[in-house]
Amino acid sequence: MATRSPATVRLVDEASAPARVAAVFQDIKTTKAIDFVPNFWRVLATQPDQLERVWSHLKALMHPEACGRPSRLDPLTREIIALAVSATNGCAYCVNSHTAAVRKLGLDVEALGEVLAIVSLFNSTNTLADGYQVEPDVLPPQE
Amino acid sequence: MATRSPATVRLVDEASAPARVAAVFQDIKTTKAIDFVPNFWRVLATQPDQLERVWSHLKALMHPEACGRPSRLDPLTREIIALAVSATNGCAYCVNSHTAAVRKLGLDVEALGEVLAIVSLFNSTNTLADGYQVEPDVLPPQE
Amino acid sequence: MATRSPATVRLVDEASAPARVAAVFQDIKTTKAIDFVPNFWRVLATQPDQLERVWSHLKALMHPEACGRPSRLDPLTREIIALAVSATNGCAYCVNSHTAAVRKLGLDVEALGEVLAIVSLFNSTNTLADGYQVEPDVLPPQE
Amino acid sequence: MATRSPATVRLVDEASAPARVAAVFQDIKTTKAIDFVPNFWRVLATQPDQLERVWSHLKALMHPEACGRPSRLDPLTREIIALAVSATNGCAYCVNSHTAAVRKLGLDVEALGEVLAIVSLFNSTNTLADGYQVEPDVLPPQE
Amino acid sequence: MATRSPATVRLVDEASAPARVAAVFQDIKTTKAIDFVPNFWRVLATQPDQLERVWSHLKALMHPEACGRPSRLDPLTREIIALAVSATNGCAYCVNSHTAAVRKLGLDVEALGEVLAIVSLFNSTNTLADGYQVEPDVLPPQE
Amino acid sequence: MATRSPATVRLVDEASAPARVAAVFQDIKTTKAIDFVPNFWRVLATQPDQLERVWSHLKALMHPEACGRPSRLDPLTREIIALAVSATNGCAYCVNSHTAAVRKLGLDVEALGEVLAIVSLFNSTNTLADGYQVEPDVLPPQE
Numbered sequence: 001m002a003t004r005s006p007a008t009v010r011l012v013d014e015a016s017a018p019a020r021v022a023a024v025f026q027d028i029k030t031t032k033a034i035d036f037v038p039n040f041w042r043v044l045a046t047q048p049d050q051l052e053r054v055w056s057h058l059k060a061l062m063h064p065e066a067c068g069r070p071s072r073l074d075p076l077t078r079e080i081i082a083l084a085v086s087a088t089n090g091c092a093y094c095v096n097s098h099t100a101a102v103r104k105l106g107l108d109v110e111a112l113g114e115v116l117a118i119v120s121l122f123n124s125t126n127t128l129a130d131g132y133q134v135e136p137d138v139l140p141p142q143e
Numbered sequence: 144m145a146t147r148s149p150a151t152v153r154l155v156d157e158a159s160a161p162a163r164v165a166a167v168f169q170d171i172k173t174t175k176a177i178d179f180v181p182n183f184w185r186v187l188a189t190q191p192d193q194l195e196r197v198w199s200h201l202k203a204l205m206h207p208e209a210c211g212r213p214s215r216l217d218p219l220t221r222e223i224i225a226l227a228v229s230a231t232n233g234c235a236y237c238v239n240s241h242t243a244a245v246r247k248l249g250l251d252v253e254a255l256g257e258v259l260a261i262v263s264l265f266n267s268t269n270t271l272a273d274g275y276q277v278e279p280d281v282l283p284p285q286e
Numbered sequence: 287m288a289t290r291s292p293a294t295v296r297l298v299d300e301a302s303a304p305a306r307v308a309a310v311f312q313d314i315k316t317t318k319a320i321d322f323v324p325n326f327w328r329v330l331a332t333q334p335d336q337l338e339r340v341w342s343h344l345k346a347l348m349h350p351e352a353c354g355r356p357s358r359l360d361p362l363t364r365e366i367i368a369l370a371v372s373a374t375n376g377c378a379y380c381v382n383s384h385t386a387a388v389r390k391l392g393l394d395v396e397a398l399g400e401v402l403a404i405v406s407l408f409n410s411t412n413t414l415a416d417g418y419q420v421e422p423d424v425l426p427p428q429e
Numbered sequence: 430m431a432t433r434s435p436a437t438v439r440l441v442d443e444a445s446a447p448a449r450v451a452a453v454f455q456d457i458k459t460t461k462a463i464d465f466v467p468n469f470w471r472v473l474a475t476q477p478d479q480l481e482r483v484w485s486h487l488k489a490l491m492h493p494e495a496c497g498r499p500s501r502l503d504p505l506t507r508e509i510i511a512l513a514v515s516a517t518n519g520c521a522y523c524v525n526s527h528t529a530a531v532r533k534l535g536l537d538v539e540a541l542g543e544v545l546a547i548v549s550l551f552n553s554t555n556t557l558a559d560g561y562q563v564e565p566d567v568l569p570p571q572e
Numbered sequence: 573m574a575t576r577s578p579a580t581v582r583l584v585d586e587a588s589a590p591a592r593v594a595a596v597f598q599d600i601k602t603t604k605a606i607d608f609v610p611n612f613w614r615v616l617a618t619q620p621d622q623l624e625r626v627w628s629h630l631k632a633l634m635h636p637e638a639c640g641r642p643s644r645l646d647p648l649t650r651e652i653i654a655l656a657v658s659a660t661n662g663c664a665y666c667v668n669s670h671t672a673a674v675r676k677l678g679l680d681v682e683a684l685g686e687v688l689a690i691v692s693l694f695n696s697t698n699t700l701a702d703g704y705q706v707e708p709d710v711l712p713p714q715e
Numbered sequence: 716m717a718t719r720s721p722a723t724v725r726l727v728d729e730a731s732a733p734a735r736v737a738a739v740f741q742d743i744k745t746t747k748a749i750d751f752v753p754n755f756w757r758v759l760a761t762q763p764d765q766l767e768r769v770w771s772h773l774k775a776l777m778h779p780e781a782c783g784r785p786s787r788l789d790p791l792t793r794e795i796i797a798l799a800v801s802a803t804n805g806c807a808y809c810v811n812s813h814t815a816a817v818r819k820l821g822l823d824v825e826a827l828g829e830v831l832a833i834v835s836l837f838n839s840t841n842t843l844a845d846g847y848q849v850e851p852d853v854l855p856p857q858e
Contacts, residue, residue, distance in 0.1 A: 007277050008814040009824055036280075040268070043275045047828025049641075053632065054268065057625065061257075061264050069621075072254035077220055078261055084227040085265040087417030090520060091805055093272040094265065095419050096279040099437040109438055111215035113476025116417040118204050118221055122228040122237070124410035125183070125197065129236040131373030131402040132186045133381050134150050136239040137179070151385040152395055190399025192498075196489065200482065212478075230846030233663055234376055238848050242580040252581055256619025259846040267839035274802030274831040276810050293563050294671040295681055322566075326554070329561045333685025335784075339772065340554065346768065347547050355764075358540035363506055364547055370513040371551040377662060379558040380551070382565040397501035400490075404507055407490050408514040408523070411469070411483065415522040418472045420436050422525040423465070516703030519806055524705050528723040538724055542762025545703040553696035560659030560688040562667050579849050608852075612840070615847045626840065633833050644826035649792050650833055656799040657837040665844040666837070668851040683787035690776050690793055694800040694809065697755070697769065701808040704758045706722050708811040709751070 012045035021045045024055050031059060031066050040093065076105045084119045155188035164188045167198050174202060174209050183236060219248045227262045298331035307331045310341050317345060317352050326379060362391045370405045441474035450474045453484050460492050469522060505534045513548045584617035593617045596627050603631060603638050612665060648677045656691045727760035736760045739770050746774060746781050755808060791820045799834045 014025055014037055025037045025045070044051040062078055064071040071078075079101045086094035102112065128134075157168055157180055168180045168188070187194040205221055207214040214221075222244045229237035245255065271277075300311055300323055311323045311331070330337040348364055350357040357364075365387045372380035388398065414420075443454055443466055454466045454474070473480040491507055493500040500507075508530045515523035531541065557563075586597055586609055597609045597617070616623040634650055636643040643650075651673045658666035674684065700706075729740055729752055740752045740760070759766040777793055779786040786793075794816045801809035817827065843849075 007275050008811060009275060009827070038280050039277050040272055043277050044271065044828075046824045047832070049632075050828050050832045053629065053832070054271070057629065058264060058268070060621075060625065061261050072250075072257055073223075073261070077223065080216075080220065081223060081227045081258065081261045082265045083417075084224045085231050085262055086269055087413055088228050088231045089266065089269045089273075089805060090412070090416035090518060091269040091273050092416075092419060093277045093279055094269050095417060096437060098265075100280075107215075109475045112438070113473075113479050114204075114215055115224065116414060117476070117479045117482070118216070118224045119228055119417060120410040120413040121201060121204050122225045122241075123232065123413040124406040125201070126229055126232045126234040126237050126376070127373055127406040127409040128187065128197070128402060129183055130232075130234050130376035130378075131369075131381060131405060132150050132152060133378060134182050134186050134236045136236050137181050137243075151382060152398070187399075189395045190403070192489075193399050193403045196403070196486065200486065203478075203482065226846075230842055232376060233661060233841070233845035235845075235848060238846060239580060252618045255581070256616075256622050259843060260619070260622045260625070262846060263839040263842040266842040267835040269805070270802055270835040270838040271831060273805035273807075274798075274810060274834060276807060293561050294668060295561060295684070324566050325563050326558055329563050330557065330685075332681045333689070335775075336685050336689045339689070339775065340557070343768065343772065344550060344554070346764075347543075347550050358536075358543055359509075359547070363509065366502075366506065367509060367513045367544065367547045368551045370510045371517050371548055372555055374514050374517045375552065375555045375559075375662060377555040377559050379563045379565050380555050384551075386566075393501075400501055401510065404490050404502075404510045405514055407487060408511045408527075409518065411487070412515055412518045412520040412523050414473065414483070415469055416518075416520050418436050418438060420468050420472050420522045422522055423467050423529075425525075425529055512703075516699055519698070519702035519804060521702075521705060524703060525723060538761045541724070542759075542765050545700060546762070546765045546768070548703060549696040549699040552699040553692040555662070556659055556692040556695040557688060559662035559664075560655075560667060560691060562664060579847050581847060610852050611849050612844055615849050616843065626843070630836060630840070633829075633836050644822075644829055645795075645833075649795065652788075652792065653795060653799045653830065653833045654837045656796045657803050657834055658841055660800050660803045661838065661841045661845075663841040663845050665849045665851055666841050668854075670837075672852075672854055679787075686776075686787055687796065690788070690796045691800055693773060693776050694797045694813075695804065697773070698801055698804045698806040698809050700759065700769070701755055702804075702806050704722050704724060706754050706758050706808045708808055709753050709815075711811075711815055 007043050009043055009046045011042035020048050024051050031063050080115055087119050150186050152189045154185035163191050167194050174206050223258055230262050293329050295332045297328040306334050310337050317349050366401055373405050436472050438475045440471035449477050453480050460495050509544055516548050579615050581615055581618045583614035592620050596623050603635050652687055659691050722758050724761045726757035735763050739766050746778050795830055802834050
C-alpha cells in the first residue's frame, strides 16, 4: 500500500500569509464560522488574484446573506447542489468538504443516502438518454 | 446547417404498446400528472425489463409519496439535484426535461439562473481542487 | 426549433482527396467493408498526419485480424466497449456510429437495451462509490 | 506524503448489521461467491432502502442467472463493460473492484491491457468527434 | 431527422435589454471587438447578477490587457486552453465558439488538428492512468 | 486514515524488462531527458504492444523535434494542454506528471495559478452553456 501524494503546490500558512491573503483567510473563517483555513483556500493563495476572485465568487453565491443579497435557495439546498456536482465529477476533496457541510447543516446519514441515491439515479438516466440519443420532448414554450 | 439525428431506436408508440409497457406508460402519466409519455420512456420501452426497472427506481426516489415512502427532501430540491447532475454531464435531453420540471414546480428564470450559477461554480472549484490535487482537510470524525 | 451546426471544419471529399488521404480512405472502406467514408475520417483528413495516426491506431485495436495480430476479444465485445465509453461520455457522433456497428454485428434492440442498462448501472454505482469516497477493498495480491 | 481519507460515512459491520441489512449482505456473498462484504455495500448499508434497491438492480443485471432471467451477454463481457465505464469515469474504487472481477473471470494481464487500450482509444476518438463537432453519418434506418 | 431544440430560456435581445444588461453587452462587444452579442451572454442576461459576475470573471482572465493586468500567457494559448477544456467536456456551444476564436487568432486547420490531436491523446492517457490506477511518481519536492 | 491502493497490475522493473520493453524504456528516458522510467510506462509495459503504440503516439505529438516533424506549438503550450485536460478529467497521476512538466519548462507557481484559473473558468462556462442548452452562434463560414 502506498500513500497519496500531496498537493502540487506548497500550501500557504496562515501565520506567514501576506496581508492581502491574510485578509481573505480571515473573511473565509468569519463568513463560514470555522476556526481554520481549509486546504483549498491555502492552495489558491499561491496566486492571490485567484484566491480573491474565487472567494468573492463563492461568497456571493454561497453566502449571499453576508453580501446583503437575496437568495431563492436555502443554505442546505445550495450545499446539496455542491455535493451533487462533486459526486458526479468524482472530486475527492470536494466530496469530503461538501459532505461535511451538509452534515453540519443538519443532514443525517440516512438523508445523505437519499441525496446520493438521487444523484446516482440521474447519472444513470443521463447515460441512458445519451446512450440512446433521445431527442428532447416538444413542450409548449414558456417565458 | 444540418439537422440532429433521431434516437438510435424507434420509439414505442402509446397506441401500439404491449400491455406490460402500456401499464408503465399509464403509471408514468398518472404519477407525473402529464398527458403524454416522454420520449425517454418510449425509448426504454424497447426493452420492457429495463422500462420497468428504471421507472420503479425513479418512482421510488422522485415520487416517494406515490409509493407511501417518507422523504427528507421536497420535490423541488429533488428536481434541482436532477438538473445539477444533468448540466454537469451536459445531457441535452435531461437538461431540457429537468428544466421543464423545476419551472413547473415554481422556479422562475431568475432562480433557475441562481441554480445554474451554483452548479457552474462547483464545476469550477472541482477543477481547481483536482487541478492542484488538494488533500482533504483533516476534520473531527462524525457518526 | 433551430438546426444543429455542422462540423467546425470542412469535410474532405473522397473525390478530391490528395493521394495520401485517398489511400487511407480506401483502407477504411476495405477494412470495415463499407462503401462510404464516415464523416469522422473525412474531418480528420484535414490534417493528414492525424488521419494516418488515428486510423492505424484504431485499425490495430479494432481490426487486429486485418493486421495479422491475435486478439483476446471478439469483434462484438470490442464494439460494445466502444459503445459503453461513448454513452458514458455522451458523444453523439460516437453513440450513433457504435450503435450502428453493434447492430450490424448482430445485437438486436433487446440486447442493445441490456448493454445500455449495464452501462447506466455502472455510471450510477461509480457515482455512489465516488460520492461516498469508498476505499478500495483490501484484496490478496495477484500477478 | 499524506494518506487518503476514509469514506465519508462509517461502514456498517457484518457482525452488528440489523436483520434487513444482514439478509442483503448474505445474498451478496452467496450470489458473488465471496467470503466478505465489499466496502461499497457496507457504505450503502447506512441507508438500508438504498442498499436493497442498488443490490436488487445490480443482481438483476449482473447475476441474471441467479434471478432466473436470460441474458444475451456472458459474465465476462458484463464485467468488461463495468471496467470500461469505471476507467472512463476514473472511479478508483470501481476500477479496483472490476479489475479484480475480470481477473477472476480469467482475463490475464495481457488481455486486460487490450481492454484498457480499447477503452482509452475510444475516449480519444470521442474527444475528436466532439472537438470537431462531427455530425452523425446518414445511415439507412433500421428497426 | 428532427431539429435541435433551442435554449431553455428566451434570449435577451440587445434592443430591449435593461440598462444594466446593455452596459455589459456593450463592454463584451468592445472588449472582444465583435459586432454582435453571442448567444451565451444573451442567455446569462436572464439573470443580470450572473451576467455581470461571469463576464467580469472571464474578462479578467481572458482579456487581462483590457483590465490593466499582466498575464503570463498569450491570447492564443488562453483560447487553446478554452478549446481543450471544451473538447474534453464535449460542450457543443463552447467548441464552436472557441474554435472560431483560435481561428481568428491565426490557427489554421492543420494547427487546429494538432491541438485536437494533443487534447485527444491526453484524454486517452488519462483513461489509461485511471484505468490502471497508476500511482504518482515520487519526485523531488519543489517550491 | 487509510492508504491509497497501488496500481492494479505489477509495475515492470527496468532491470528485468524484456529487450523489446527495455528499448522503449531507454527511448523514453533519452527523449524526455529523465533518469527514471515513470510509473505510467512501467504499467503499460505489462502489455508490450500497448507500450509501443502509446509511446510512439505520444512521442510523435509531444516530442515532434525528436521525430523530425515540424510543430506549430511550442513545448510549453503542449504541456499546458496536457495539464488542462488532466485537471478537467481529475486524473491524479496525470495532474502530478504534467504539473511537474510545466514547472520544468519554466512555469512558476503564479503562472500555474493562471493556467488553472483559466481551465476552471471554462469548466464553469461549459456547464452554463450546457445547462442552458445554448445554441451555437451563426457565424460566417470559414475554410
